[in-house]
Amino acid sequence: MSDFKKIEKKWQKYWEENWAEMYGARDKGPKKYILNEFPYPSGSGLHIGHTFSFTGGDVYARFRRMKGDNVLFPMGWDAFGLPTENYAIKMKRKPQEVTAENTSMFKKQMKRLAFSFDWAREVNTTDPSYYKWTQWIFIKLFEKGLAFKREMPINWCPSCKIGLANEEVVDGKCERCGDPNVVKRNISQWVVKITDYADKLIEGLEGTDFVEKVKMAQINWIGKSEGARIRFKIKDLRFKNKALEVFTTRPDTLYGATFMVVAPEHDLVSEILNSKSEALNKSKISNNQIQNIKEYVEGARKKTDMERTELSKEKTGVFSGLYAINPVTEKEIPIWISDFVLASYGTGAIMAVPAHDQRDFDFAKKFGLPIIEVISNDQNPSTPNNNQLPNTNTQMGLKEAYTEVDNGISINSPLWNGLKPKEALVKAIEYIEKEGIGDKAYSYHLRDWIFSRQHYWGEPIPMIFCQHCCQKIKSQITNPNNQTIRNDQISNVSNKKLEKYAKEKGIDIKVLLNNPGWYPVPEEQLPVVLPEVEAYEPTDTGESPLSNMTNWVKTKCPICGGEAKRETDTMPNWAGSDWYFLAYCIAEKLKEKTPPSPPLTRGESSFDSKNVFTDIFSSSNKELKYWMPVDVYIGGDEHNTLHLLYSRFIYKFLYDLGVLTKEISEPYYKRISHGVILGPDGARMSKSRGNVIVPEVVADRYGVDVVRCYLMFMGPYDATMVWNEKTLMGVRRFLDKYFQFIQKQILDNKQNTNLSDSSRDVKVIINKMIDGVERDIENFKYNTALAKMMEGLNNLRNINVGLSIEEIKTLIKLLAPFAPYTTEELWDMFDKKEKSVHQSSWPEVDKSFLVDSQVTLPVSINGKRRYEIKMNRDDMSNEERVIQLAREESGFKKWTEGKNIERYIYVEGRMLNIVVI
């Protein structure tokens, strides 16, 4: 089609005029919610990766519509983010304006590429009517005690001037800019307790149809392990009543615990360093040792996470001067300090079993600590050591730790000698629970989610801080280490206003006491709109640019009415995408209360009615009930852990809050991950490499349909593929042939009014096409769906007979999801005008035409294909007839002569195997 540009323009106009009727989701009928991850609208426009993944979604959406489903296929903009902010800073423009320009460019490009999105439901995370809800969700997290403010060391990127979540630091580098100098900084942060949902996030996966690798990625990320917490008494005057608690997955090795190690950040370390000198004199710790500890802890703090893990081979550490008591051997074991123990995992302290843990082993070797074997790899140890503890405490013969769990047998462990590790483990937990020295416990790799960002272009965190209230609460509760408030402390607090407030809002008073002085912005004042500031630059002090907006920051305390301040941090990028799949379902209601434009510069806004929140988020909301869950969620592998986990968490949180329908506890039913397209040189596309393929440019040269079909034909939808213009030319040839063939058929049909019925052969070809294409699309195997159409076309061209109108229509319909323009143009060539081909219904397969009239069947002897027989399809189901035909064939004699025929194995329609000896 040389004039594809004209055709594209023509149909774009037509579709634009009939958009709602063609692609708008209705609210009844069997539903299909097909979702592509919404893009970040960057200034460089839609790239080929977007085009690839959206085409995949679009093909499926168009297919399901033709199958008669009520399809929701929405699109929106995840528009908060640093690139826009940086661009705005550089160009001295408002991020709002830049975003508006970018989204309109994206939208135009998407329309050209014929993506059948339902634009009536478009959402934008930077729209105040949208982020009002993002803020509302945060308030709910706060009220339920799942969001709290803590001063804590966070990862600070000196280039971005922003705090990063643990997840955003990859190999010690900033995930955004690649800066390797991410350091720890103590900053007061909002933290969201996603860890409370760790179990639910694992369990929920069972009900989903995610591919294995996605499930595994989620499970590994959460990293649940089973074991025990064990308390070791400390043998020292100052810590007489204290216990050092550890988490271990191997309580069965308790007898082999010959020393303990705490992380440099562990509380015990600061307690040692802060001890009064008299106490030190009483204990055995010398000033010299204190100095060593100080130096070591300082050194560890200065190291970045990267350095800590990189230097993993050589263990470092320092003796704390303290001893603990092993609760089963009752021996004194030394407590060491080392940075190979992570403060953020478990309890930040371990019991070291050098004989059966490689890291402990390395550490013991380096510092000459005792090693006791408690598991033998010998199934029948000759000296069972019944009920006797070994006297020798070093076994220097060992080369490495014996870490086997499935094999081996417990020794030197009087209470569970002779048991296999797994049995011993059960016994050990039983014992420590009975004796009150520990409990069965679980530990997770998943960390709590640091939710504050010190930037302008994000959702303002809707919280207010009152210094006055804070002082008052703090004067009544002593809480030096920012621990969670205990029940017994609450009784000390007398604050009528606070109690009343908590009762009214249904908030546990502990939540307010844990965050002294912090209150949510009253719901009727949402959204807290981003004010227009003069300068968007992030600051070195770690404060958000919003903090300079004194007018905006100043507000009233919702409790005492005194002067208070707004939170000036904004939310991380993930916040807006946590619930957007819900927003699409209720998009119309969200828009009912459109905020004034331009956004208010003051925080309080008045355009919201009080009850609109419960109105939208409620378990009886019909739209949510009807559309959820997302039936197919298409996205990139890079979001298989973070975004997927965060949004599942938020969904589950809202579910527990009771504002979502009870039947659906997971937001996404199926997750499809799309692949990646590499540049023609086989490398990842990047401007610096100059290997970027721009969809617009390719579409200008070959047409949109060629781009779409080529992308779908390149390979499996989830594969990594290399852009190859030669293959694209092959797809173009196919589309041209398809177009010409059908065009000719339509013309022939017009001239020739009394066409005879097409032959069975034609019907078989066409029905095989319908059957194959349908099955392949349903399984997202777009490459083979197109291959089947190519094959069908080749076959039809070889036969060279006239097709009926119905058959021609079928051929157009089959290609319609892939090539919307070409097929629409062909559809328009019939005399009788009909609606768009994209509103037609998918052809039905006539199963009686899936088999050729003449069947060629391979005959194999002992499983090796030797000759073939031809027969009518009616004979196919008659086994005796098939065998008879096989025996009549000359090949039979050749291959069976002089041999005994054991038996015949006939697989209907597939093959006949003759077993001979």
Add this chain to the structure above:
RNA sequence: GCCGAGGUGGCGGAAUUGGUAUACGCGUAGGUCUCAAAAACCUAUGGUAGCAAUAUCAUGAGGGUUCGAUUCCCUCCCUCGGCACCA
């Protein structure tokens, strides 16, 4: 190290899940058209032997189960993706 996915022609990749291995496309060779080239179209195209029919070998390597294995089982090698001093 752990978890996951893979390994099929010169290349991208098919194979109805145990039943004709290499569909479809690219590339290559030859041909048609042309003054010529491009485009388009036609034919051939896994290796080896043979004029040929045909035979034989071949799905990372080696074993096994089976009438029959790219597919299932065991051992090993390699590639890609995720996690990683996680106790």
